[in-house]
Amino acid sequence: MTSSTPVPQERKLVTELPGPASQALHARKGAAVAAGVGVGLPAYVVRAGGGILVDVDGNQLIDFGSGIAVTSVGNSAPRVVAAVTDQVADFTHTCFMVTPYEEYVEVCEQLAELTPGDHEKRSALFNSGAEAVENAVKVARTATGRTAVVAFEHGYHGRTNLTMGLTAKNMPYKHGFGPFAPEIYRAPMAYPLRWPGGAEQCADQAFAAFVDVVHSQVGESNTAAVIIEPIQGEGGFVVPPPGWLPRVADYCREHGIVLIADEIQTGFCRTGDWFACDHEGVVPDLITTAKGIAGGLPLAAVTGRADLMDSVHSGGLGGTYGGNPVACAAALGAIATMRAEDLPGRAQAIERLFRNRLEQLRSKYDVIAEIRGRGAMLAIELTAGAGDLTPNPTATAAINKHCHSQGLVTLTAGTYGNVFRFLPPLSSPDHLLEEGLDIIEDAFAQVLG
Known part of the structure; x- marks a missing residue:
């Protein structure tokens, strides 16, 4: 190349x-x-x-690190540089919630087109992956009227209080920082290399263990969301066995549980598809993105079913810098690069x-x-x-x-x-x-x- x-x-x-x-x-x-x-x-x-x-x-x-999967298009991709340069010359900030701008809307349109599924979608933009995860949980809780969230062993979802609670690894992410947000439960991860019953039994046994955690420890009617990285990041790039993730998605759909795909590290072409969920045709209810979305500028998003995203009252989602115009311009340049190349x-x-x-x-x-x-x-x-x-x-x-x-x-x-x-x-x-x-x-x- x-x-x-x-x-x-x-x-x-x-x-x-x-x-x-x-x-x-x-x-x-x-x-x-x-x-x-x-x-x-x-x-x-x-x-x-x-x-x-x-x-x-x-x-x-x-x-060999890309700033932890951020600079997928490179550190100075020409389309990103040009878009950011033009935007900085126009304006650097107004706050979308005060006086909005087209770049934010266009990023959300691109996300609706690129993310898994052909259903009607909405997006909200934020600054970091952890912010996106927090807001996805807010959406799921509002839409379902439930509170519990199920995450997985070896998972990583961020460094804020809620996302530390979702994260499985103590050192260095959680040690000494508790107590953490309540109503978080953890299921075994389908980790073929280390599954006690062996890799051949992993898919069936790990799915049964997940169902048991939800049913016996939480209750399906209490579970707002299940959050999963399609390929775990910080946990060691753990790839679940074929068929496991679609079964989890079907189970969530059956019980009205919001499936949140954390594609912050896997998203935007990193895994050989636009998103890792595409590999097995899994369509999550909500998907969180960040890292590779904007060629190195801080931007994150929650994208999902329109009925879920629109369940939150006006003013309930946002933030001063969320969807900053310069970061949005960078994202549009990065996405154009991903398409063209x-x-x-x-x-x-x-x-x-x-x-x-x-x-x-x-x-x-x-x-x-x-x-x-x-x-x-x-x-x-x-x-x-x-x-x-x-x-x-x-x-x-x-x-x-x-x-x-x-x-x-x-x-x-x-x-x-x-x-x-x-x-x-x-x-x-x-x-x-x-x-x-x-x-x-x-x-x-x-x-x-």
Whole structure:
């Protein structure tokens, strides 16, 4: 794929990482930024595009993270840059709830067209994924007159009080921050690798366990919503077995429960479809989006059935910055890029390239228990090896550190900290992806021998 960005698409290391200028900035960070705001690789970026991040020392790093699935169209996609530049020159803010503007409406029209299902839809725009999830729950509770929400083990939904309650992972997201919002219940996740009855039994047994939680712990008539990531993100890119998600959707429909698909990380071409729900034809009642929607600017949305979205009283949804005009312009530029460059198809091509190399790596190292994911949202889970599924966060951290030292931005994930997640920009050229995979292969060799 040819990059249209002026950033040279090549890795270049001119200093050790982090370099002296980054180290100086990191010292300033320590003196000015709260310690709770952590940094994975303290190489301070000054420019980026395609699949490359350029730091203050002149190092050029290969990006396998996309700012956690945000810059799917690249960090400086021309259509996004042009749209944002024009919008900034016109106006930066009025607040849609005070004096509205067309860009907000157009984003909602695009969402109605692109999200799963051909039913009548409405959208509301917000700033972050957590805000979108909170507002989806508000809509579900208002529409159903019920209060309970069912989430899943290993799920991640945000850092606000309600979304921390929905999130399954304690450290670092929940530890010390409680108490959390009430009326949240948790069902087992259909996690084939770690399902106690084995992968072959996972779909049936996990669905039965989900039904049991709703029926026995909550009550169907008390359940406002079930929220699920079609492929879990922070939980380790857990992909449920085929057929499980459609069964959950059918069960919710049967009992008048609102199904919320959290597609904040999976949405907008990342998985090889426009949305991960498309893979099995699942049509959620509500879908939350953010991350890849706007090419790096803060924007999020709740999109769903018109009757549900319109059940909330006027003024009940919104926020000062929600659907900011500059962010909306960026989203329109990003969506135009996704359409013009067939980024679902690009994600599928990236998957083929990655899977081939990762399968070769797995054949050499039995600590790789599984390769999973779809499109350009792939992961490998590291364990003790030789059939022992004990998580191996030590090797994961060491391999991650080596990748960083060689100028490859990698991300770990998983409830047990033993999963590598690969989220390259869909604008990355193949030669950078291959070079990044070379670095990963070398990192395994250096750490594991």
